[in-house]
Amino acid sequence: MPVSLSFADGSPTARAIAVVDVDHPPVNALPVQGWHDLADAVRAAGRDPDVRCVLLTASGRGFNAGVDIKEMQRDSGHTALIGANHGCAAAFAAVYECDVPVVAAVHGFCLGGGIGLVGNADVIVASDDATFGLPELDRGALGAATHLARLVPQHLMRALYYTSRTVTAAELHAHGSVWKVVPRARLRTTAMELAAEIARKDGTLLRLAKAALNGIDPVDVRRSYRYEQGFTFEANLSGVADRVRATFGTAPQEAP
Numbered sequence: 115m116p117v118s119l120s121f122a123d124g125s126p127t128a129r130a131i132a133v134v135d136v137d138h139p140p141v142n143a144l145p146v147q148g149w150h151d152l153a154d155a156v157r158a159a160g161r162d163p164d165v166r167c168v169l170l171t172a173s174g175r176g177f178n179a180g181v182d183i184k185e186m187q188r189d190s191g192h193t194a195l196i197g198a199n200h201g202c203a204a205a206f207a208a209v210y211e212c213d214v215p216v217v218a219a220v221h222g223f224c225l226g227g228g229i230g231l232v233g234n235a236d237v238i239v240a241s242d243d244a245t246f247g248l249p250e251l252d253r254g255a256l257g258a259a260t261h262l263a264r265l266v267p268q269h270l271m272r273a274l275y276y277t278s279r280t281v282t283a284a285e286l287h288a289h290g291s292v293w294k295v296v297p298r299a300r301l302r303t304t305a306m307e308l309a310a311e312i313a314r315k316d317g318t319l320l321r322l323a324k325a326a327l328n329g330i331d332p333v334d335v336r337r338s339y340r341y342e343q344g345f346t347f348e349a350n351l352s353g354v355a356d357r358v359r360a361t362f363g364t365a366p367q368e369a370p
Contacts, residue, residue, distance in 0.1 A: 116144060117151040119159060122169065122306060130166045130313040131306070132159035137173035144227065145182040146194060149201025152231075153208035160213035166313040166320050169305055170209065170218045170235060177218075177244070180226025183253060183359065195350055199343050202227050206261065207336050210234035210328065213321050215312050219305035220244045220283070221298050226258065233261025234335060236324070238291065239305040240283035241298035247280030254355035256346045260338040265291040 116138035122131035134155045136142050144152065159168045172178060181202065186194040209216050209231055218235035220228075224246045232238050232246070246265065250256055263271045266281065266289055274281065286292040296304045312320070349355040 115151060116142075116148040117155050119155040121165075122309070126310055126314045127164070127166075129162065129164040130317075131169055131309045132162065132165045132167075133169045133171060134159060135171045135173060136178065139174055141175050141179040141223070142172050142177065142228075143179040143182045144201075145185045146197035146201045149181075149198070149205045149227070153201070153204035156205070156208040156212050156216070160208075160211075163317070166214055166315065166317045167309040168212055168214060168216045169309045170216055170231065171302065171305070172219075172221070176222030176228075177220045177224040178226070178228030178231060179223060180228060180249075180253075181255075187359070192347075192350065195347065199346065202230060202257070203336070203339060203343065206230040206234050206339060210335055213324060214317075215320065215324055217305055217309045217312070219301050220246075221301055223280075225249055225280075226253070226255075229265070230258045230261045230339070233258070233264040236327075237293050237308060238286070239294050239296070239301065239308060240286070240292050241301040242283060242295050243298055244283040244295075245280040246283070246286060247278065248275055249278040251276070252278045252358070254349065254358035256349060257339065257342045259342060260333070260335055263333075264335075265289070 116136060118135050120133045121129045122133055125131045138144055138148055156168060159165050181198045215236040217237045218232045219239050220232055221241040221244055224232055229248055248258055248262055259275050265286055283292055283295045287295050294304060
């Protein structure tokens with residue numbers, strides 16, 4: 115299974131911190147079922163009445179390299195594309211709608227669908243080698259501008275989107291979207307310390323606070339992302355997506 119759910123030792127109270135870890139070598143480019151498994155794990159953690167904070171982590175070379183393009187390339191129709199659309203939407207929504215705060219601990223590359231996850235998280239802690247970006251236009255896709263716009267100002271988001279460039283954790287920290295940047299060796303410890311600080315608050319109040327903060331967001335992230343996905347599907351139906359992916363040469367899990 116590419117996704118696991120566990121509970122942190124040393125939590126302020128028993129099971130107060132749930133850890134959802136993604137481990138799908140070589141670079142955590144998730145297949146359709148992996149996105150649904152991730153959504154299920156995050157929602158299950160949030161539903162647990164003892165949990166007060168969820169820590170979203172990843173093992174291996176990087177945090178997330180997006181969807182498994184090879185899975186789509188093996189599909190002669192649109193089943194895998196539709197599945198990836200639904201799976202990503204479910205995972206992103208699960209993070210955003212989780213009943214308790216979600217802290218994302220990001221190392222290495224955070225690309226494509228990874229931006230959807232961290233953009234919908236409540237807090238991001240990153241290692242000093244972390245980079246963030248949406249290489250969608252290079253891979254015959256669209257989407258997750260909704261979530262990138264939660265990390266950087268509007269015009270920078272557009273520049274990054276059009277060019278497929280990445281930004282560093284330090285740059286995001288300067289914009290205020292990354293809480294803290296630390297050496298990779300300290301990433302898990304620092305993120306766990308923050309999760310523990312959050313988990314010391316009253317559990318009922320934390321859940322009310324999460325609902326209140328989501329309620330005052332200026333953008334409906336679920337609706338906004340689904341709107342973007344319509345253009346992704348149009349690009350595939352028109353054939354332009356396949357044409358661009360063919361020039362890319364390798365699947366995203368081989369690129370970072």
